[in-house]
Amino acid sequence: GAVVSQHPSRVICKSGTSVKIECRSLDFQATTMFWYRQFPKQSLMLMATSNEGSKATYEQGVEKDKFLINHASLTLSTLTVTSAHPEDSSFYICSASRQGVMNTEAFFGQGTRLTVV
């Protein structure tokens, strides 16, 4: 399998501050990564598609100015939650697939549990 590393695993921040979450593909290159949000006991909701070297594609209802995505290299995508509020508290998780093939397996990071107080 392939390894996707996500950092930090847990973060607590004050309301109104910004938090950056990193997603790295450690042993393969990923032109596309995905960011999901998961509330307790619920499904993974796709937030956006992160495209290396270009703008992210956001799903309907996701505020692109609030959830900033940067995919500056083939191995790193970042999600910044800006002006965080308690309702942004959730489990954020990224995934990536190997470049160049219609890959049937998505490799997930460990997830980041964000708590906004």
Added chain:
Amino acid sequence: GQSLEQPSEVTAVEGAIVQINCTYQTSGFYGLSWYQQHDGGAPTFLSYNGLDGLEETGRFSSFLSRSDSYGYLLLQELQMKDSASYFCAVLSGTYKYIFGTGTRLKVLA
């Protein structure tokens, strides 16, 4: 819109067989995957069906009927460690997965 429906919860005893169904309606379809997620953890890949029929991987099997927009995951010889949430996911575009509502499986001793 897009939807993937699963039963919310299933309970079974150790050693039993359980089937988790998934019906889907998506704008694109390349295949159906299944993922397992333990509480607080990341989803882990179980299986993928790109064509109709049954795929078997050890104790787990997965089935797909594209004409019925339906699939299922079959877990045999249930073990306590199988207690987790299970998600079906449609590969709806290049690398892009849309996840189902999830099924919480409880395995009883």
